[in-house]
Every structure is written in structure tokens, then in C-alpha cells.
Amino acid sequence: xxxxxxxxxxxxxxxxxxxxxxxxxxxxxxxxxxxxxxxxxxxxxxxxxxxxxxxxxxxxxxxxxxxxxxxxxxxxxxxxxxxxxxxxxxxxxxxxxxxxxxxxxxxxxxxxxxxxxxxxxxxxxxxxxxxxxxxxxxxxxxxxxxxxxxxxxx
Amino acid sequence: xxxxxxxxxxxxxxxxxxxxxxxxxxxxxxxxxxxxxxxxxxxxxxxxxxxxxxxxxxxxxxxxxxxxxxxxxxxxxxxxxxxxxxxxxxxxxxxxxxxxxxxxxxxxxxxxxxxxxxxxxxxxxxxxxxxxxxxxxxxxxxxxxxxxxxxxxx
Numbered sequence: 001x002x003x004x005x006x007x008x009x010x011x012x013x014x015x016x017x018x019x020x021x022x023x024x025x026x027x028x029x030x031x032x033x034x035x036x037x038x039x040x041x042x043x044x045x046x047x048x049x050x051x052x053x054x055x056x057x058x059x060x061x062x063x064x065x066x067x068x069x070x071x072x073x074x075x076x077x078x079x080x081x082x083x084x085x086x087x088x089x090x091x092x093x094x095x096x097x098x099x100x101x102x103x104x105x106x107x108x109x110x111x112x113x114x115x116x117x118x119x120x121x122x123x124x125x126x127x128x129x130x131x132x133x134x135x136x137x138x139x140x141x142x143x144x145x146x147x148x149x150x151x152x153x154x
Numbered sequence: 155x156x157x158x159x160x161x162x163x164x165x166x167x168x169x170x171x172x173x174x175x176x177x178x179x180x181x182x183x184x185x186x187x188x189x190x191x192x193x194x195x196x197x198x199x200x201x202x203x204x205x206x207x208x209x210x211x212x213x214x215x216x217x218x219x220x221x222x223x224x225x226x227x228x229x230x231x232x233x234x235x236x237x238x239x240x241x242x243x244x245x246x247x248x249x250x251x252x253x254x255x256x257x258x259x260x261x262x263x264x265x266x267x268x269x270x271x272x273x274x275x276x277x278x279x280x281x282x283x284x285x286x287x288x289x290x291x292x293x294x295x296x297x298x299x300x301x302x303x304x305x306x307x308x
Contacts, residue, residue: 023195031195034188034189034195035192035195037185038189041188068218068223072215073212088243
């Protein structure tokens with residue numbers, strides 16, 4: 001029940017409804033790893049744009065991807081049975097991700113808020129504002145990784 | 155030069171600008187495989203919703219992810235050097251994907267059009283319209299796979 005409650009908490013952070021849980025555990029882990037990597041690609045693109053030759057359209061495209069994934073109800077990919085499953089590679093999720101529903105809810109809500117704000121600012125095209133918000137989103141990512149992810153370099 | 159022209163053609167299909175090319179070949183292949191898997195997850199979600207218990211919010215979330223990725227300028231992930239690179243797994247791209255710029259441009263434009271239309275209909279919530287459009291998007295995916303992807307089951 002705790003795990004179900006957790007999934008509800010994560011889903012609730014990005015949606016008012018619990019997403020239907022789909023796929024085998026290895027599918028769910030592969031899909032969530034893919035979603036994080038897709039966000040990582042787009043975070044990298046925004047970083048490079050902020051460092052040189054800021055291109056408003058590219059940054060907006062990248063921020064839209066991150067926002068859409070942040071609001072996609074990824075909580076449904078953490079169903080019971082996925083705690084130690086292997087997707088593209090073994091999951092990096094710490095056991096706490098499946099038990100600390102209150103803490104996970106907090107970092108999930110913060111992440112969504114910062115991702116939505118980044119997409120809004122990116123559409124506006126103010127590079128300085130995007131830079132400041134990109135910093136806030138990066139911190140939101142790190143806050144979750146710190147407590148709930150076994151860090152590992154590719 | 156053909157490869158650069160191809161990348162421009164793909165990028166142009168989803169953006170008016172060539173996205174900056176980032177990362178090593180293995181990063182680019184991992185990122186593009188991740189983006190396709192993220193779309194596959196969301197296509198699966200929409201399919202399940204169409205088959206039973208249609209949930210407007212979930213379908214809209216899923217369609218938004220597909221749309222955002224379709225418009226993200228993925229062409230920048232097909233830079234020279236990625237033709238045979240390994241990301242999460244060896245690339246499934248056929249050599250033609252890097253040479254047939256006209257054909258690739260056509261399937262890319264069609265894919266974007268159908269993805270944008272699906273997101274629009276999903277926001278409206280008319281399940282029958284979403285079902286018809288989901289079929290069109292599926293055909294657009296298959297049209298590209300047929301000519302440019304070495305099919306393989308997970």
C-alpha cells in the first residue's frame with residue numbers, strides 16, 4: 001500500500017489523476033531512464049545555448065520537452081516490482097524513493113514548478129531570466145538525485 | 155556535405171533553425187534512442203486509454219510529450235559520426251537515413267504534422283477524433299521505420 005500511495009503522490013504532483021500503470025517492470029524502468037535521458041539532452045542544449053550563441057527557438061523547444069515530461073505523470077513508471085528492475089541498465093533509484101512518499105512528493109512538486117516556469121520564460125526569450133530559472137531547475141533535479149538516486153556517470 | 159544537408163533537412167522539418175550539435179556520437183545515439191522510447195511509452199499510454207477507460211488528462215499529457223519531442227529538433231542527434239555508433243544499444247538507423255535527405259525530410263514533416271494534430275485533438279478530449287488521429291500518427295511512425303530503421307524487438 002505504501003508503494004501505491006507513493007505512486008499516487010508522484011502522479012499527483014504532475015497530474016490530478018493516477019496514471020494507468022503500463023508495461024512490465026523492465027519496460028517501466030527503460031521508459032523512465034529514457035525520459036530522464038531525454039530531459040538530460042535538453043538540459044544540455046539549454047546550457048550550451050546559455051554559454052554561447054543563445055538561440056531563442058532552440059531553448060524554447062528544449063524547455064517544452066522538459067516541461068511536457070515533467071507533467072507526464074512519470075509516477076506511473078514506479079509501480080511495485082520496479083524497485084530493482086533493469087531497464088537499459090539497472091535502476092539508479094534508491095529504496096527510499098519507494099518509501100518516503102512525503103519527501104518524494106515535495107521534490108516532485110518543486111521539479112514541476114521550476115520546469116513549468118522555465119518553459120514560460122524560454123518562450124519569452126529573455127536569456128538572463130532563462131539562465132536564472134535554469135539554475136533553479138538544476139537545483140530541483142539535484143535535490144531529488146541527492147536523496148533518491150544512486151549517482152553514476154555514463 | 156550530404157550529411158550536413160540531411161541534418162539541416164531533418165531539423166528544418168521541426169524547426170526553422172539547425173539545432174546545435176552536442177555530445178559525442180554515443181551520447182547522440184543514446185539521446186535519440188531515449189527520445190524514441192519516451193515517445194513509445196506515451197504512444198502505449200494513449201493506445202491503452204483508447205482501448206479502455208479513456209482519461210482525457212492522461213491522453214493530453216502523453217500527446218504533449220510526443221508533440222514536444224517531435225518539435226525538438228532531433229535532427230541534431232544525427233550528426234556525422236553517429237551512423238554506426240552505439241548508445242544504449244547499437245543504432246537501428248539504416249544507412250539511407252543519412253543519405254536520402256529528400257525522403258527523410260518528407261517522413262519527418264509528416265510525423266510532425268500528425269503529432270501536432272494529435273496534441274490539439276487530445277486537448278479537446280474527443281476520444282473518437284483522437285483515435286483516428288492516433289492511427290495517422292502510427293502510420294507516420296511506420297513510414298519512417300519502414301525505410302530508415304532496422305526493426306528489432308526489445
